[in-house]
Amino acid sequence: MNLPEHFSPSAAERLKSLTEKYPTPFLALDLSIVKSRYIELEQGFPDADIFYAVKANPADEVIQLLADSGASFDIASPQELDKVLKHGVSPDRMSYGNTIKKASAVKYFFEKGVRLYATDSEADLRNIAVNAPGAKIYIRVLTDGSEGADWPLSRKFGCNPEMAIELAVLAKDLGLQPYGVSFHVGSQQRDIDVWDGAIAKVKVINERLSTEHGIEIQMINMGGGFPANYIQKTNDFSTYAEEIKRFLKEDFPEELPRIILEPGRSLVGDAGVIVSEVVLISRKSSTALERWVYTDVGMFNGLIETLGEAIKYPLSTSKSGPEEEVILAGPTCDSLDIMYEQHKYELPLSLEIGDYVYWFSTGAYTTSYSSIEFNGFPPLDYYIL
Ligand SMILES: *Cc1c(COP(=O)(O)O)cnc(C)c1O
Secondary structure (H helix, E strand, O other): OOOOOOOOOOHHHHHHHHHHHOOOOEEEEOHHHHHHHHHHHHHHOOOEEEEEEHHHOOOHHHHHHHHHOOOEEEEOOHHHHHHHHOOOOOHHHEEEOOOOOOHHHHHHHHHOOOOEEEEOOHHHHHHHHHHOOOOEEEEEEOOOOOOOEEEOOOOOOOEOHHHHHHHHHHHHHOOOEEEEEEOOOOEEEOOOHHHHHHHHHHHHHHHHHHHHHOOOOOEEEOOOOOOOOOOOOOOOHHHHHHHHHHHHHHHOOOOOOEEEEOOOHHHHHHHEEEEEEEEEEEOOOOOOOOEEEEEOOOHHHOOHHHHHHOOOOOEEEOOOOOEEEEEEEOOOOOOOOEEEEEEEEEEEOOOOOOOEEEEEOOOOOOHHHOOOOHHHOOOOEEEEO
């Protein structure tokens, strides 16, 4: 088995010893890759503040590494807040980025010292005004980001620009500080031009707030969306950074507001490898051409982003030689638990029960998305590589 080239030469040896030591399936996380992705992001956007989207991988080691590196954190629940606070991160390096919040949760964030809140609706804004009086808010606008994104996030969140303006005005009336505008172009966004449209939308909102209402927006939160390396090719991160900075310069030629980025996937995705074992190989009839390969990892213990075959992870196995097409499925008693049937992965003909299947770029949205005991299978474990 060869690890992808972003791993250091010694990583294969370390992965081997983890595999000898622990039962599969598990996620092995290489923190040096998280660190280098963080540095790359800082260098690509030297003037931006990076708020790590904790949901992508809430491992304590990842949070600590990013906290030590100077990152801020985008947090979505009181439980995530407690987790990040435990690492000694000051609340002025946190935002409550979820637009769907209970009153008790807003109150809890406020008590803990968090003063930056996302919103996209009147009811949520009023909730913030009551439970986090005087806080800074940023308004999330809808984007057309389902285009080009392998894991769209756009439809559920954000409001249209007209409503964003109304909310900023209302925020001021309610004693809150209308501080910024945010968007998220969709996760694993392969079309860089989507940022152009979103930034242009923010520019129009800012201009109208300034000229019609005397409200000066001070921050743009550009969300996440930067890609990890899956099967479908994406541009290099440097191309994303250069293009997006060009869009910003075009729309804000004189003075750029504070820029916040909220990467999740692009920081942790490529740092992970899931090691799984082949549980069963079968054919559905004696003449069937395709083998079904069932692994001990599946939809319910880490691979939910294969739903609709949206995310296609690069794969490798402990065998080599001639390959043929397979259908890949997980170990549970649910027919949803099929990872890839349409997309034809090819695995070695020599593959046998007990061999390993390695799932690369699985550091994001795997452990955190794992169910807790479906069919008794435990959530996906992880180890530091
Ligand atoms: C999930 C999420 C992110 C992270 O998105 P990625 O595509 O993983 O980078 C950032 N911001 C918000 C508000 C999110 O919900």
